Amino acid sequence: MLCKLTYKNELRPGLFNFIIDCPQIAAKAKPGQFLHVLCGGSAYLRRPISICAAVEGRFVRFIFEVRGKGTAELAKAQAGQMLDILGPLGNGFDTALPGGGKPLLVGGGIGIFPLLMLAKKLPQKPDIMLGFRDEQSAVMIREFSNAADDIFIASDDGSIGFKGFVTDILKSKIASGAKYSRIYTCGPLPMMRIAADTAKENGIDCQVSMEERMGCGVGACVACACAMTDGSKKRVCKDGPVFSGAEVDFDG
Amino acid sequence: MADLKVNIAGVEWKNPVTTGSGTFGFGREYAEYFDLSELGAVCLKALSAKPRLGNKSPRIAETNDGILNSVGLQNPGAEHFLENELDWLRKFDTKLIANLCGSTVEDYVEVAEILGDKLDMLELNISCPNVKVGGMAFGTDPKMVEEVTSKVKAAAKSPLIVKLSPNVTDIAEIAKAAEAGGADALSLINTLLGMKIDIKTRRPVLNNNTGGLSGPAIMPVAVRMVHQVRQAVKLPIIGMGGIASGEDAIEFLLAGADAVAVGTAGIVDPYAWIKVRNGINDYLDQNGYKSVKEIVGKLELN
Numbered sequence: 097m098l099c100k101l102t103y104k105n106e107l108r109p110g111l112f113n114f115i116i117d118c119p120q121i122a123a124k125a126k127p128g129q130f131l132h133v134l135c136g137g138s139a140y141l142r143r144p145i146s147i148c149a150a151v152e153g154r155f156v157r158f159i160f161e162v163r164g165k166g167t168a169e170l171a172k173a174q175a176g177q178m179l180d181i182l183g184p185l186g187n188g189f190d191t192a193l194p195g196g197g198k199p200l201l202v203g204g205g206i207g208i209f210p211l212l213m214l215a216k217k218l219p220q221k222p223d224i225m226l227g228f229r230d231e232q233s234a235v236m237i238r239e240f241s242n243a244a245d246d247i248f249i250a251s252d253d254g255s256i257g258f259k260g261f262v263t264d265i266l267k268s269k270i271a272s273g274a275k276y277s278r279i280y281t282c283g284p285l286p287m288m289r290i291a292a293d294t295a296k297e298n299g300i301d302c303q304v305s306m307e308e309r310m311g312c313g314v315g316a317c318v319a320c321a322c323a324m325t326d327g328s329k330k331r332v333c334k335d336g337p338v339f340s341g342a343e344v345d346f347d348g
Numbered sequence: 349m350a351d352l353k354v355n356i357a358g359v360e361w362k363n364p365v366t367t368g369s370g371t372f373g374f375g376r377e378y379a380e381y382f383d384l385s386e387l388g389a390v391c392l393k394a395l396s397a398k399p400r401l402g403n404k405s406p407r408i409a410e411t412n413d414g415i416l417n418s419v420g421l422q423n424p425g426a427e428h429f430l431e432n433e434l435d436w437l438r439k440f441d442t443k444l445i446a447n448l449c450g451s452t453v454e455d456y457v458e459v460a461e462i463l464g465d466k467l468d469m470l471e472l473n474i475s476c477p478n479v480k481v482g483g484m485a486f487g488t489d490p491k492m493v494e495e496v497t498s499k500v501k502a503a504a505k506s507p508l509i510v511k512l513s514p515n516v517t518d519i520a521e522i523a524k525a526a527e528a529g530g531a532d533a534l535s536l537i538n539t540l541l542g543m544k545i546d547i548k549t550r551r552p553v554l555n556n557n558t559g560g561l562s563g564p565a566i567m568p569v570a571v572r573m574v575h576q577v578r579q580a581v582k583l584p585i586i587g588m589g590g591i592a593s594g595e596d597a598i599e600f601l602l603a604g605a606d607a608v609a610v611g612t613a614g615i616v617d618p619y620a621w622i623k624v625r626n627g628i629n630d631y632l633d634q635n636g637y638k639s640v641k642e643i644v645g646k647l648e649l650n
């Protein structure tokens with residue numbers, strides 16, 4: 097589908113905020129779903145990028161970091177240009193919290209973006225824990241703060257917030273008696289693994305958003321397989337990207 | 349509107365476009381994008397007698413104008429397919445082709461027996477580079493090709509297409525072996541064995557190290573092979589490898605293919621199959637041909 101890029105800015109060097117005009121996607125988008133974006137240039141495959149917000153049933157926002165040739169090409173797009181995008185794709189997070197109770201969001205690096213939309217769509221304001229490399233890479237703290245009941249920041253070098261891993265904050269909060277109804281996590285695999293393990297050890301439900309290299313993005317080519325603890329394989333693009341933390345085989 | 353009908357081994361397709369096995373699943377996903385009845389045939393992803401999990405991820409890598417995949421024939425097994433997918437697929441007015449995979453000759457025969465006469469055509473995949481046993485090992489030795497073709501042909505209750513591997517020195521020799529074994533049609537090409545290295549980690553991108561190359565990058569190789577096979581055998585040919593437009597498909601038809609399959613282009617653009625079909629029609633109309641059959645094999649060599 098061709099969507100007009102209506103607004104573009106650079107949040108920090110190499111991190112781009114795009115807003116596209118696309119009512120068909122905006123009307124359907126759920127937190128945790130993603131777009132499959134044709135980047136142009138010599139990048140042959142599409143690139144999966146999470147939906148960060150859907151505004152007024154018309155605009156869709158996504159944020160991406162330049163990593164390789166596709167994202168570098170996409171970063172060159174100018175406002176007014178048409179982008180070829182499929183979406184919304186994937187299952188998205190389960191936002192229903194039938195038992196009530198406060199949810200917790202744990203995000204790291206480029207995994208934080210889908211959590212912003214999730215925080216706003218949950219029936220109860222969550223606590224949010226975000227991990228960054230350093231102060232420079234820490235973005236959108238104010239937006240997350242507004243959507244959070246309580247917010248906690250960690251950075252690898254301690255230049256902002258707690259020095260260490262975001263999962264260290266998670267463990268100490270739980271050890272000190274914090275009660276959460278569900279943990280939602282998106283970010284680097286080691287971080288999600290610790291979050292999922294911590295959830296399991298404490299009997300907390302957990303949803304993880306997995307990343308895998310994709311082809312079609314719609315469930316047909318089975319390139320994006322993720323191993324499950326029951327020995328089966330599921331498609332990150334169609335059955336996921338969100339899975340139950342207990343269901344994913346992190347060694348698979 | 350030109351006459352797009354083609355006849356492949358006695359099975360009439362309403363147009364010469366089908367899907368590359370493994371790129372289209374069992375059709376459910378792309379049915380959300382277009383009506384599967386628009387295609388001449390739908391070639392389904394590989395089926396084995398028992399379910400297969402395939403290889404570890406990453407199983408896809410981007411290359412210049414193409415992709416490498418090492419999916420490894422993940423599928424739920426032929427019986428599961430019959431129980432859960434076939435009735436739904438039969439709602440569409442298109443021919444259905446099953447793609448058969450296995451590790452031994454007996455495996456292939458077993459899949460053919462399980463499927464019986466429930467599909468319109470069977471495609472024997474003796475050319476998958478992503479499995480340790482079977483697959484391409486069968487497709488690169490003429491004696492094995494003849495043997496597996498004749499045994500599966502004896503069990504098959506629908507016309508049998510043999511899918512050839514490009515990872516051989518002499519494709520014509522392999523095509524003749526399939527013909528001798530009793531193939532009703534040939535399809536080519538499957539993927540070319542390749543490797544993509546991540547220079548930051550100094551490791552192959554694919555967990556399997558190597559994978560099968562497909563997409564526009566392989567098209568000239570595929571066209572050349574279709575041309576060579578056309579000279580060698582009389583069987584109908586389904587040509588594929590990198591087709592992304594009507595013009596691409598016309599090259600294959602001129603080289604001698606009776607029909608074409610589109611795979612990787614559809615992975616990038618869900619409408620690629622329809623675009624190719626429409627593009628073939630446009631070419632025929634613009635050049636005054638009444639039927640697609642008029643251009644098959646009409647290549648003139650220099």
Ligand SMILES: Cc1cc2nc3c(=O)[nH]c(=O)nc-3n(C[C@H](O)[C@H](O)[C@H](O)COP(=O)(O)OP(=O)(O)OC[C@H]3O[C@@H](n4cnc5c(N)ncnc54)[C@H](O)[C@@H]3O)c2cc1C
Pocket residue numbers: 130139141142143144145146147158159160161162163164165166167168206209210306307308309310337409410
């Ligand atoms: C469901 C999902 C949601 C995502 N959401 C975001 C987001 O909101 N913001 C963001 O910045 N990034 C996000 N990513 C990661 C993003 O897709 C990759 O950074 C991007 O594909 C890299 O492409 P490239 O052209 O920069 O790199 P290249 O190295 O040129 O990419 C080569 C190939 O590898 C694939 N690839 C490389 N790294 C990754 C990766 N980490 N995950 C999946 N495929 C990869 C590419 O898609 C491409 O096919 C998401 C990934 C997934 C799976």
Ligand SMILES: Cc1cc2nc3c(=O)[nH]c(=O)nc-3n(C[C@H](O)[C@H](O)[C@H](O)COP(=O)(O)O)c2cc1C
Pocket residue numbers: 311317319367368369370371393394417419421447473476511537538539561562563564566588589590591609610611612613
């Ligand atoms: C992800 C993927 C999976 C494939 N799986 C199969 C398969 O199961 N059986 C088969 O015979 N060919 C398989 N192929 C090969 C294609 O059917 C086709 O022969 C090849 O990709 C060349 O055509 P293309 O460039 O249009 O994709 C697969 C190709 C891809 C890209």
Ligand code: FES
Pocket residue numbers: 309310311312313314315316317318319320331332333334
């Ligand atoms: S990317 Fe094709 S099935 Fe997930």
